[in-house]
Amino acid sequence: MAVQTEESDCAREQTKAEQDVDQVRQRATRDQQRLDSGAVTSPKDLENLQREIVSLAKRQGDLEDIVLEVMERRESAQERTAELTERVGSVQGKIDDATARRDAAAETLDADEAKAEKEREVIAATIPADLLKLYDKLRQQQGGIGAAKLYQRTCQGCRQELAITDINEIRAAAPDTVVRCENCRRILVRTSESGL
Numbered sequence: 001m002a003v004q005t006e007e008s009d010c011a012r013e014q015t016k017a018e019q020d021v022d023q024v025r026q027r028a029t030r031d032q033q034r035l036d037s038g039a040v041t042s043p044k045d046l047e048n049l050q051r052e053i054v055s056l057a058k059r060q061g062d063l064e065d066i067v068l069e070v071m072e073r074r075e076s077a078q079e080r081t082a083e084l085t086e087r088v089g090s091v092q093g094k095i096d097d098a099t100a101r102r103d104a105a106a107e108t109l110d111a112d113e114a115k116a117e118k119e120r121e122v123i124a125a126t127i128p129a130d131l132l133k134l135y136d137k138l139r140q141q142q143g144g145i146g147a148a149k150l151y152q153r154t155c156q157g158c159r160q161e162l163a164i165t166d167i168n169e170i171r172a173a174a175p176d177t178v179v180r181c182e183n184c185r186r187i188l189v190r191t192s193e194s195g196l
């Protein structure tokens, strides 16, 4: 993340600024020791030394302000890093959740499909071969539905009401005769609700 780069940049800046403060502080300490030792006697040298101590103190103050400013920036970068990390974690959690649910649903679908295929095999084994062949052909031609219920004289495959002559023919047909819809050609399944 960009904010992580910002945080490490701030850390480097902070180290550098702290080193600068140290250098200035050490130099000021040395100057002060020289002044206190009494080794410097010339008034001009004493004045220069005192002036340098004052200017070093000011420089140290400025550098300490920089350290503080960098530390503040670093802290806010750390806060944002933590916040973004948390958000990434929460989004990842949602992704994991959805993935797990999707996988579980796919497993259920696979199981349902296998079960339905087994059931179909059992039923298909009891149907005469030529009828099964016709059914499979119609199913392929008619969008997956090869047979439809005849309900109140209407084909439930194409939703068309059958003509009275067709109804009469179906009524006269033997129970084991395969009857078809004149409109969509699907096999019609007769029940007590067929309106015959």
Ligand SMILES: [Zn+2]
Residues within 6 Å of the ligand: 155, 156, 157, 158, 159, 160, 181, 182, 183, 184, 185, 186
């Ligand atoms: Zn039909």
